[in-house]
Amino acid sequence: xxxxxxxxxxxxxxxxxxxxxxxxxxxxxxxxxxxxxxxxxxxxxxxxxxxxxxxxxxxxxxxxxxxxxxxxxxxxxxxxxxxxxxxxxxxxxxxxxxxxxxxxxxxxxxxxxxxxxxxxxxxxxxxxxxxxxxxxxxxxxxxxxxxxxxxxxxxxxxxxxxxxxxxxxxxxxxxxxxxxxxxxxxxxxxxxxxxxxxxxxxxxxxxxxxxxxxxxxxxxxxxxxxxxxxxxxxxxxxxxxxxxxxxxxxxxxxxxxxxxxxxxxxxxxxxxxxxxxxxxxxxxxxxxxxxxxxxxxxxxxxxxxxxxxxxxxxxxxxxxxxxxxxxxxxxxxxxxxxxxxxxxxxxxxxxxxxxxxxxxxxxxxxxxxxxxxxxxxxxxxxxxxxxxxxxxxxxxxxxxxxxxxxxxxxxxxxxxxxxxxxxxxxxxxxxxxxxxxxxxxxxxxxxxxxxxxxxxxxxxxxxxxxxxxxxxxxxxxxxxxxxxxxxxxxxxxxxxxxxxxxxxxxxxxxxxx
Amino acid sequence: xxxxxxxxxxxxxxxxxxxxxxxxxxxxxxxxxxxxxxxxxxxxxxxxxxxxxxxxxxxxxxxxxxxxxxxxxxxxxxxxxxxxxxxxxxxxxxxxxxxxxxxxxxxxxxxxxxxxxxxxxxxxxxxxxxxxxxxxxxxxxxxxxxxxxxxxxxxxxxxxxxxxxxxxxxxxxxxxxxxxxxxxxxxxxxxxxxxxxxxxxxxxxxxxxxxxxxxxxxxxxxxxxxxxxxxxx
Numbered sequence: 001x002x003x004x005x006x007x008x009x010x011x012x013x014x015x016x017x018x019x020x021x022x023x024x025x026x027x028x029x030x031x032x033x034x035x036x037x038x039x040x041x042x043x044x045x046x047x048x049x050x051x052x053x054x055x056x057x058x059x060x061x062x063x064x065x066x067x068x069x070x071x072x073x074x075x076x077x078x079x080x081x082x083x084x085x086x087x088x089x090x091x092x093x094x095x096x097x098x099x100x101x102x103x104x105x106x107x108x109x110x111x112x113x114x115x116x117x118x119x120x121x122x123x124x125x126x127x128x129x130x131x132x133x134x135x136x137x138x139x140x141x142x143x144x145x146x147x148x149x150x151x152x153x154x155x156x157x158x159x160x161x162x163x164x165x166x167x168x169x170x171x172x173x174x175x176x177x178x179x180x181x182x183x184x185x186x187x188x189x190x191x192x193x194x195x196x197x198x199x200x201x202x203x204x205x206x207x208x209x210x211x212x213x214x215x216x217x218x219x220x221x222x223x224x225x226x227x228x229x230x231x232x233x234x235x236x237x238x239x240x241x242x243x244x245x246x247x248x249x250x251x252x253x254x255x256x257x258x259x260x261x262x263x264x265x266x267x268x269x270x271x272x273x274x275x276x277x278x279x280x281x282x283x284x285x286x287x288x289x290x291x292x293x294x295x296x297x298x299x300x301x302x303x304x305x306x307x308x309x310x311x312x313x314x315x316x317x318x319x320x321x322x323x324x325x326x327x328x329x330x331x332x333x334x335x336x337x338x339x340x341x342x343x344x345x346x347x348x349x350x351x352x353x354x355x356x357x358x359x360x361x362x363x364x365x366x367x368x369x370x371x372x373x374x375x376x377x378x379x380x381x382x383x384x385x386x387x388x389x390x391x392x393x394x395x396x397x398x399x400x401x402x403x404x405x406x407x408x409x410x411x412x413x414x415x416x417x418x419x420x421x422x423x424x425x426x427x428x429x430x431x432x433x434x435x436x437x438x439x440x441x442x443x444x445x446x447x448x449x450x451x452x453x454x455x456x457x458x459x460x461x462x463x464x465x466x467x468x469x470x471x472x473x474x475x476x477x478x479x480x481x482x483x484x485x486x487x488x489x490x491x492x493x494x495x496x497x498x499x500x501x502x503x504x505x506x507x508x509x510x511x512x513x
Numbered sequence: 514x515x516x517x518x519x520x521x522x523x524x525x526x527x528x529x530x531x532x533x534x535x536x537x538x539x540x541x542x543x544x545x546x547x548x549x550x551x552x553x554x555x556x557x558x559x560x561x562x563x564x565x566x567x568x569x570x571x572x573x574x575x576x577x578x579x580x581x582x583x584x585x586x587x588x589x590x591x592x593x594x595x596x597x598x599x600x601x602x603x604x605x606x607x608x609x610x611x612x613x614x615x616x617x618x619x620x621x622x623x624x625x626x627x628x629x630x631x632x633x634x635x636x637x638x639x640x641x642x643x644x645x646x647x648x649x650x651x652x653x654x655x656x657x658x659x660x661x662x663x664x665x666x667x668x669x670x671x672x673x674x675x676x677x678x679x680x681x682x683x684x685x686x687x688x689x690x691x692x693x694x695x696x697x698x699x700x701x702x703x704x705x706x707x708x709x710x711x712x713x714x715x716x717x718x719x720x721x722x723x724x725x726x727x728x729x730x731x732x733x734x735x736x737x738x739x740x741x742x743x744x745x746x
Contacts, residue, residue: 359597359598359599359650361599361600361648361649362600362646362647362648362649363646363647363648366645366646366647366648367646367648369646370642370643370645370646373642374628374639374642374643377630377635377638377639377642378628378629378630378631378635378639379631382628382629382630382631383626383627383628383629384626384627385622385623385624385625385626385627386610386612386615386622386625386627387612387622387623388612388613388616388622395611397611397612397613398612399627402626404600404623404624404626425739425741426555426556426585426589426738426739426740426741427585427588427589427614427617427618427619427740427741427742427743428582428585428715428717428718428740428741428742428743429584429585429587429588429611429614429615429618429740429743430584430611430613430614431579431584431607431609431611432608432609432610432611433609434608434609455579456579462706462708463708463713464708464712464713464714464715486708486714486715488580488706488708492578492580492702492703493578493579493580494580494703494706494715494718495579495580510611511579511580512580512706512715512718512742513579513580513581513582513583513584513585
């Protein structure tokens with residue numbers, strides 16, 4: 001199979017990263033400055049600002065003189081990093097073999113590039129042009145206007161992508177057509193260093209075709225090994241390592257705030273934007289959002305980190321936002337917030353193998369959404385599958401993750417519950433009282449004689465016991481000791497009455513019902 | 514066009530034989546619960562009283578004071594539902610579900626979703642979410658004493674939510690509160706608790722079950738059941 005590499009390229013990443021987080025600035029005259037202050041150098045200019053004559057490398061003060069309603073934003077490393085990760089996610093939406101290119105320098109310092117191994121992907125799309133268009137569309141959904149090119153190697157794909165002028169444009173270099181394609185391209189696209197570029201210009205070489213027309217050996221002896229590297233790149237002969245499989249599922253979105261926020265309502269808008277971008281990226285990679293980590297950079301210089309549990313992986317924005325707000329409402333940040341970061345470990349959406357011998361249960365996706373909603377309504381620690389705890393405490397139980405699928409690979413088949421001794425004898429269940437109800441008990445001859453409580457009242461007409469249950473004696477906090485009775489009071493209630501020997505109180509902790 | 518394999522002519526017969534051999538174990542595609550499916554309690558006398566069990570897609574009510582047997586009946590329903598491999602949900606406003614006792618009654622706890630709703634409003638919205646998911650063989654709503662004054666106004670809403678889902682929604686309460694919104698309503702009361710043996714233990718609890726409302730069948734019938742404590746209890 002021929003190697004085919006796709007290149008997704010964002011030519012002006014500082015500008016794109018800011019517009020991705022602030023789409024309301026898309027039509028405004030906007031510049032990105034390297035730092036705050038009027039003397040800061042401009043590193044990126046929007047088309048609306050360029051129409052007013054604003055250029056890169058000018059100062060902010062000079063730019064404001066040219067455009068009175070100029071909007072200035074300071075370059076944000078957090079936003080750029082998130083945008084670069086989103087570019088990688090766009091590539092990963094089509095192939096597991098994808099990587100983000102190292103930052104370029106010089107004239108290409110503002111670009112961001114991602115590569116993916118597109119070998120064999122033409123079977124999934126109508127054509128390679130269709131694949132390139134799909135990549136451009138998916139990147140666009142993540143707020144990244146990209147140009148996409150396909151060629152036989154990273155270098156050629158990058159050259160092809162660099163000659164694209166408008167976002168959404170695609171270029172496919174068919175196999176065998178590399179030489180005719182690169183010949184008319186300017187030498188700048190090969191990214192020579194400044195010294196070599198000057199020497200090539202001095203010799204009157206302007207296009208790749210000019211370079212390839214000259215004898216390679218003599219060029220190398222005259223201009224050094226760097227020119228041979230350029231020729232290898234132009235001919236597609238440069239040895240490149242295969243694009244590796246990207247293993248990490250961790251995704252992160254971050255934003256540096258223009259001003260400190262000390263109220264929940266404006267923070268809600270920030271969180272909604274971050275979550276929305278994070279979920280778009282998860283969806284592009286066919287993942288769902290599991291546990292979230294919320295990091296708040298504080299005005300005092302500290303950092304407040306919270307873990308937000310999610311009942312089931314979900315892509316529901318409303319549910320996740322509710323979880324985050326609940327966490328913040330429970331405990332407010334100790335200081336004003338100047339930066340926000342959201343991280344999550346993407347989880348594969350729940351799937352279920354249909355079972356011929358069981359009734360079809362809830363659809364996994366619908367169940368996941370419902371569990372997330374229930375966690376918001378009741379608390380994530382109050383829903384789940386009940387389990388009997390390995391504990392001698394009378395009311396010990398656990399609450400685990402509700403995942404009623406069949407036996408997974410490599411796991412032992414769970415034992416069916418013991419059930420009643422005789423299926424023909426219906427079971428008498430216990431109804432727990434949480435917390436146990438305090439009772440006033442009159443004791444006669446070592447046994448309860450009458451009970452007064454919110455559950456059972458009257459004279460004890462029948463009783464059984466006592467049975468002593470003790471445990472946790474190794475620490476004062478865990479120690480418990482109960483003398484338990486089964487009693488029927490004159491009002492007809494049959495309950496489990498116990499004397500707490502540690503607290504020295506009578507309680508009813510369960511009712512036979 | 515490619516030729517069919519030589520044994521293709523025998524395939525329909527082989528499939529038919531397989532379906533016959535598997536018999537009632539095999540469930541075919543379609544809705545999780547057929548429209549007229551009922552969930553049985555597994556207690557013959559009560560199932561006979563109900564006309565086969567609690568109907569799917571309908572709201573039903575089990576009411577009675579403490580020690581009347583309603584929780585035992587609820588556990589029996591859960592056991593029947595989970596024994597067949599289906600999943601069930603318990604929306605527990607009363608926070609009274611006892612996993613140890615339920616497991617002793619034959620409930621497969623791994624197939625039960627326990628929702629410990631902190632108040633009635635959260636419980637009703639939880640029920641709404643669970644019914645919308647579909648695929649639950651049973652949803653139990655265990656109400657606390659304090660909610661009884663509020664529930665009658667929402668009974669009709671619950672009945673509307675349940676209709677068409679195929680899932681039986683069964684509410685447990687100390688006294689009837691759903692009125693005509695319930696398709697079936699039964700009331701329980703304990704008649705006798707028997708202690709005996711050496712050492713003296715609670716041997717069984719006799720309860721009387723009365724069918725006080727049935728929308729599509731005559732009501733007013735009663736039956737008696739004897740409930741036995743499990744090893745876990």
